[in-house]
Amino acid sequence: MTSPSRTLTVGVLALQGAFSEHVQLLRQAAQILGESTKPDINGSGNGNEGALNWRFGEVRTPAELAVCDALILPGGESTTMALVAARSGLLEPLREFVKVYRKPVWGTCAGLILLSESANRTKKGGQDLIGGLDVRVERNHFGRQCESFTADLDLPFLSATAAGVTPTSNSGKPAKPFRSVFIRAPIVEKILPHHTDGIQKEEAERDDTIVAPSKLPRDETARKAVSANVEVLARLPAGAVTLTPKGKTAREMGEEGAIIAVRQGNVFGTSFHPELTGDARIHVWWLEQVLDAVRKAE
Amino acid sequence: MATELPTTNGHETQDGEGNNFAVKAGLARMLKGGVIMDVVNAEQAKIAEEAGAAAVMALERVPADIRVQGGVARMSDPRMIKEIMEAVTIPVMAKARIGHFVECQILESIGVDYIDESEVLTPADHAHHVEKHPFRVPFVCGCRNLGEALRRIGEGAAMIRTKGEAGTGDVVEAVRHMRQVNEDVAGLAGLDDAALRVRAKELGAPFELVKRTAELKRLPVVNFAAGGVATPADAALMMQLGCDGVFVGSGIFKSGDPAKRARAIVQAVTHYKDPKVLAEVSMGLGEAMVGINVEKMPEAQRLAVRGW
Numbered sequence: 170m171t172s173p174s175r176t177l178t179v180g181v182l183a184l185q186g187a188f189s190e191h192v193q194l195l196r197q198a199a200q201i202l203g204e205s206t207k208p209d210i211n212g213s214g215n216g217n218e219g220a221l222n223w224r225f226g227e228v229r230t231p232a233e234l235a236v237c238d239a240l241i242l243p244g245g246e247s248t249t250m251a252l253v254a255a256r257s258g259l260l261e262p263l264r265e266f267v268k269v270y271r272k273p274v275w276g277t278c279a280g281l282i283l284l285s286e287s288a289n290r291t292k293k294g295g296q297d298l299i300g301g302l303d304v305r306v307e308r309n310h311f312g313r314q315c316e317s318f319t320a321d322l323d324l325p326f327l328s329a330t331a332a333g334v335t336p337t338s339n340s341g342k343p344a345k346p347f348r349s350v351f352i353r354a355p356i357v358e359k360i361l362p363h364h365t366d367g368i369q370k371e372e373a374e375r376d377d378t379i380v381a382p383s384k385l386p387r388d389e390t391a392r393k394a395v396s397a398n399v400e401v402l403a404r405l406p407a408g409a410v411t412l413t414p415k416g417k418t419a420r421e422m423g424e425e426g427a428i429i430a431v432r433q434g435n436v437f438g439t440s441f442h443p444e445l446t447g448d449a450r451i452h453v454w455w456l457e458q459v460l461d462a463v464r465k466a467e
Numbered sequence: 468m469a470t471e472l473p474t475t476n477g478h479e480t481q482d483g484e485g486n487n488f489a490v491k492a493g494l495a496r497m498l499k500g501g502v503i504m505d506v507v508n509a510e511q512a513k514i515a516e517e518a519g520a521a522a523v524m525a526l527e528r529v530p531a532d533i534r535v536q537g538g539v540a541r542m543s544d545p546r547m548i549k550e551i552m553e554a555v556t557i558p559v560m561a562k563a564r565i566g567h568f569v570e571c572q573i574l575e576s577i578g579v580d581y582i583d584e585s586e587v588l589t590p591a592d593h594a595h596h597v598e599k600h601p602f603r604v605p606f607v608c609g610c611r612n613l614g615e616a617l618r619r620i621g622e623g624a625a626m627i628r629t630k631g632e633a634g635t636g637d638v639v640e641a642v643r644h645m646r647q648v649n650e651d652v653a654g655l656a657g658l659d660d661a662a663l664r665v666r667a668k669e670l671g672a673p674f675e676l677v678k679r680t681a682e683l684k685r686l687p688v689v690n691f692a693a694g695g696v697a698t699p700a701d702a703a704l705m706m707q708l709g710c711d712g713v714f715v716g717s718g719i720f721k722s723g724d725p726a727k728r729a730r731a732i733v734q735a736v737t738h739y740k741d742p743k744v745l746a747e748v749s750m751g752l753g754e755a756m757v758g759i760n761v762e763k764m765p766e767a768q769r770l771a772v773r774g775w
Contacts, residue, residue: 184737185500185521190474229738244497245521246557252519253737280498283558292516292556308556314580315603317490352493353558392586445493447474 176222177463178444179456182263183227184253186279187246190444191452192225195241195427199223199451218463223456228282231262237457240266240389242280242299244352244442247308248445250279251297260297271391272466273435273459275299281304281438282355285370289358291395298371300381301436304428305359305372310440311424317353320409320419321346322454324404324430329466347448349441351409352371380394394434403430403439435462470685472496472711473608490562491625494558494580494743498626498712502702502733503691505529505716508547509554513720514763522558522580524714525551530587530634531717533575534768540588542570564590565774581606581626584619586773587633594608594775599623607716609693611771613651614670616686616749621673627686629710630771631694634717636758638695638704640771645692645708655681667712670740685709694771695756697722697750699735700750706739723753 181191226338228234244248254260267274267284276284283298287305311317324347361369373380386392405427407420419425430438435458443451488555494543501521502637506512522623528545529535544751552559558580563570565584574582586609599606609630610616616627629648631641650756655666663681665676679687690692691706693714702713713736715729722728731748738744766772 183500187496190472190496191500193471193474201557229741242557246497247498248557249501249517249519249733252517253733256519256734257737290556291511293554312559313552313578314490314494314605315575315578317494317715326598350489350493403670421501430491442493444474445489445496463625 176221176224177238177356177459178224178226178236179239179459180226180228180234180239181243182250182280183214183229184245184257185249185323186243187442187447188227188243188245190279191243192227192353194444194449194452195223195225195456197449199225199458201453202456210351216280219462228370229259231258231284234259234262234266234274235360237266237272238463240275242274242276242283243444244280247279247282248260248292248296251282253443255297255450260299264300264384267299267436268395269387269391269392271435272438273462275439275455277439277442277444278352278354281357281440282308284436285357286361286369286379288355289375289378290307291377295379298381299381300384301395302431302433302438303361303363304357304438305361305378306355306440308355309353310356310358310427311351311354314353316400317347317351318409319350322349322406322429323347324451327454347443347450348384348446350445351429352439354429354440357401357431357438358368359460360428360431363396365396365422375428394436394462395414397434399431401428401430402432402437403428405429420429435459470709472685472687472689473683486625488625490533494605494624494687495607498558498691498698502711503560503712503714504719504729506551508722509550511720511725512551512555512559513553514726515729516555516557517734518726520557520729522560523551523555524560524562524583524716525579529717529720530637530770532634533587533749534634534759542567542574542588545573545754546628548574548579549577563590563597564588565590566597569595571597571602573689575602579604584624586630586770590773596615596622598775599675607691609771609774610648611623612647612670613680613686615774616648616690617670617672617680618677620676620686620688621647624688624693628691628693628714629705630749630774631692631696632761632764633694633734633770634759635695635761635764636697636718636721636756637761638697638701639761641671641692641694641696641705641746642675642708643692644771645705646708648686648690649709650671652680652685656684668672695761696732698752699731699745699759701743702732702735703739706736716755721756723755728752728755
């Protein structure tokens with residue numbers, strides 16, 4: 170009766186920051202996914218997949234990273250995470266995970282900064298980046314904590330997935346906007362051209378801008394994922410309101426349309442914190458992407 | 468002991484237009500698993516950032532010096548705080564006196580990322596704490612037990628820390644306060660609403676927050692250790708007792724090799740469950756701060772008793 174089960178391990182980098190929130194939402198998402206997509210998976214021709222198991226764990230060491238099929242880099246302080254990663258012998262393994270093996274990765278806020286190939290407004294003396302997304306991010310784009318805010322986002326990419334039908338709708342469309350939290354958030358300032366071999370040279374020549382080191386993908390699948398186009402998945406809506414005294418909107422601040430979610434192949438980044446809501450829709454969508462990417466890589 | 472803090476907790480009862488508790492409590496979540504270090508100038512702030520601090524607390528005198536020099540301890544010079552804000556890119560916190568809401572207004576206006584309404588400074592009000600909900604800037608407050616923690620959250624604090632006994636380098640009081648909170652939370656288990664109302668009255672805390680704490684089996688906001696942490700082992704001890712992160716005050720810049728000790732404490736907070744890493748980072752740190760044994764300290768010199 171039992172078909173051989175398959176386990177996919179998703180890690181959450183747990184050096185510092187809001188990692189436990191991601192683990193909780195991943196668990197929620199797996200449950201939603203299990204309930205809503207089982208018939209589909211059973212009918213997809215591969216008999217093993219009916220018994221797909223997800224395993225979620227915190228990653229603090231190279232050994233814990235080595236068993237992961239996919240990884241989330243959570244919100245927190247990117248400078249702290251980069252320093253602790255380097256001192257824990259994790260920085261190079263993380264770069265290999267993202268750029269050489271090109272496994273599915275998602276970064277939120279500080280995680281997005283670490284995944285970018287170029288970043289500015291870093292601490293004096295710069296910071297280490299992992300890279301993997303051909304973008305330049307600007308740290309603390311909106312300013313300090315008093316400029317932090319929440320915004321309701323329309324995320325069209327959610328409608329095509331099981332995520333779109335949960336938890337509030339059965340129509341296949343997102344029933345409600347995604348309430349998202351921006352805390353001292355970065356934005357994607359520029360989409361960069363992909364360099365097949367080498368660092369972002371033009372970026373490295375800019376003042377106060379740091380770049381990630383280059384790594385060669387290990388095979389054709391990884392190469393394809395690395396050199397995919399950067400897609401803009403979400404922009405800041407005009408009506409987002411900050412905490413500033415008069416509650417200025419994004420339009421009034423001239424921030425309407427700022428890029429806040431991007432994807433390049435199987436690497437995804439958001440400048441906001443879906444882990445600070447009870448809403449698992451983006452996590453559901455991302456697990457579907459992971460499943461898809463893992464299948465493609467096989 | 469450490470229980471998960473659910474992703475939305477504390478927000479639904481506290482969130483309202485204009486105060487945005489999710490954003491305030493959210494920054495505290497981003498600091499979890501991190502170390503917040505006391506610094507008195509831009510140079511120290513850079514050393515802290517370089518060591519991996521998740522945030523710094525800007526103040527004119529660290530608690531150990533406040534003890535020695537005595538007198539009234541007040542909010543720091545805003546210019547000095549601004550210099551520190553310009554020197555680093557990580558969040559900058561600053562302290563206001565208990566009940567001194569004008570110091571809080573000043574700190575908010577210069578744009579600090581968090582205000583610590585702190586017993587380390589001389590209290591400005593004998594009975595009232597600051598009403599924290601109306602501020603846009605989030606607040607962290609100290610506690611010795613669950614009642615005190617929930618009173619502060621009720622007033623609007625988006626983050627809690629143990630009081631410990633600041634400026635002593637003696638971790639015993641931080642441990643006492645964390646154990647007391649854990650014990651108080653455990654004591655809510657299995658109580659129905661009627662019993663929780665009685666407990667709320669005894670704790671002197673709002674019923675809604677007592678009930679939420681009982682459901683969560685932990686404080687409904689992020690909770691850091693503070694007051695007397697001086698070594699990597701102290702920091703890991705507080706983490707294993709269930710704290711979400713650690714404040715280190717005098718412990719770093721009153722020690723022999725601040726940069727090295729700061730790095731070691733940062734590593735210890737991330738790898739708090741791994742004694743091998745803890746052993747490694749504890750080696751050759753040089754002199755720890757000299758310290759004062761709290762047990763031998765006269766009651767009048769204790770800071771933790773301040774706050775109501």
